[in-house]
Amino acid sequence: MVERSELSKKAKIWEVETFPGCFSREWAVGDMYGPEGDPYFYFGPSWHVDMNLINEEIIDDLKKNGKSVLSVGSGRYGFLERFLTDYCGVDKDKVVLSDNVGQFPDGFTSYKFDFTKEWPDVGRDFDYVLMPESILLSTRFDLELPNHIVDRLSEDLLSRVVKSSYGVLEPSGQLRMSGLYGVRFISSVEEVVRQKFPKARMKYEKSLLLADMGE
Numbered sequence: 584m585v586e587r588s589e590l591s592k593k594a595k596i597w598e599v600e601t602f603p604g605c606f607s608r609e610w611a612v613g614d615m616y617g618p619e620g621d622p623y624f625y626f627g628p629s630w631h632v633d634m635n636l637i638n639e640e641i642i643d644d645l646k647k648n649g650k651s652v653l654s655v656g657s658g659r660y661g662f663l664e665r666f667l668t669d670y671c672g673v674d675k676d677k678v679v680l681s682d683n684v685g686q687f688p689d690g691f692t693s694y695k696f697d698f699t700k701e702w703p704d705v706g707r708d709f710d711y712v713l714m715p716e717s718i719l720l721s722t723r724f725d726l727e728l729p730n731h732i733v734d735r736l737s738e739d740l741l742s743r744v745v746k747s748s749y750g751v752l753e754p755s756g757q758l759r760m761s762g763l764y765g766v767r768f769i770s771s772v773e774e775v776v777r778q779k780f781p782k783a784r785m786k787y788e789k790s791l792l793l794a795d796m797g798e
């Protein structure tokens with residue numbers, strides 16, 4: 584059994600109370616919301632805390648240090664992003680949403696774009712880019728393909744996405760991407776990214792990728 588942090592416990596209480604019927608009351612592995620007819624699952628903020636996609640330090644940065652975040656593949660409910668604003672007290676102008684399905688919760692600045700293609704210039708840079716379970720490498724490619732081809736395609740996509748995120752990050756900013764299950768090729772991605780960003784650094788731990796420009 585995983586030891587849950589105080590933040591995770593608070594997030595669980597908040598998500599159960601705020602979105603009745605979406606998440607189970609008790610913490611459960613794989614606790615996610617799967618609306619009928621929707622191809623995607625959606626995760627409560629407690630999940631993202633448990634994955635260390637967000638933590639107290641990041642929340643403090645957003646709340647007290649004027650830092651900002653772009654959430655890529657936020658989804659139409661914005662559970663995590665609403666937790667940051669409505670529960671944690673982060674200003675709404677510090678939290679920007681994006682997804683290729685152009686539906687977003689009210690009151691947020693949001694952009695519709697496909698993160699596998701060129702990212703738009705939205706006229707500002709961010710301190711964090713979060714990709715909360717949105718890269719979906721394990722389901723994105725045809726599972727009939729041989730493993731080495733899937734790895735090659737995934738590596739190429741990941742390298743492009745990391746470089747695109749650097750285009751909207753402050754030089755000292757960080758990409759935090761969750762949902763990279765069992766990835767074997769992070770060092771190759773780092774090599775490719777370094778052709779454009781020579782000091783780029785990546786850390787991959789427990790399906791979370793942390794990447795920055797090394798500035």
Ligand SMILES: C[S@@+](CC[C@H](N)C(=O)[O-])C[C@H]1O[C@@H](n2cnc3c(N)ncnc32)[C@H](O)[C@@H]1O
Binds near residue numbers: 657683715717718
């Ligand atoms: C598994 S859901 C996760 C949603 C949300 N981040 C969460 O944690 O609940 C994946 C999300 O990624 C978005 N997504 C998938 N492929 C995308 C793409 N190529 N460009 C932008 N968004 C994408 C989907 O629309 C969906 O909202």
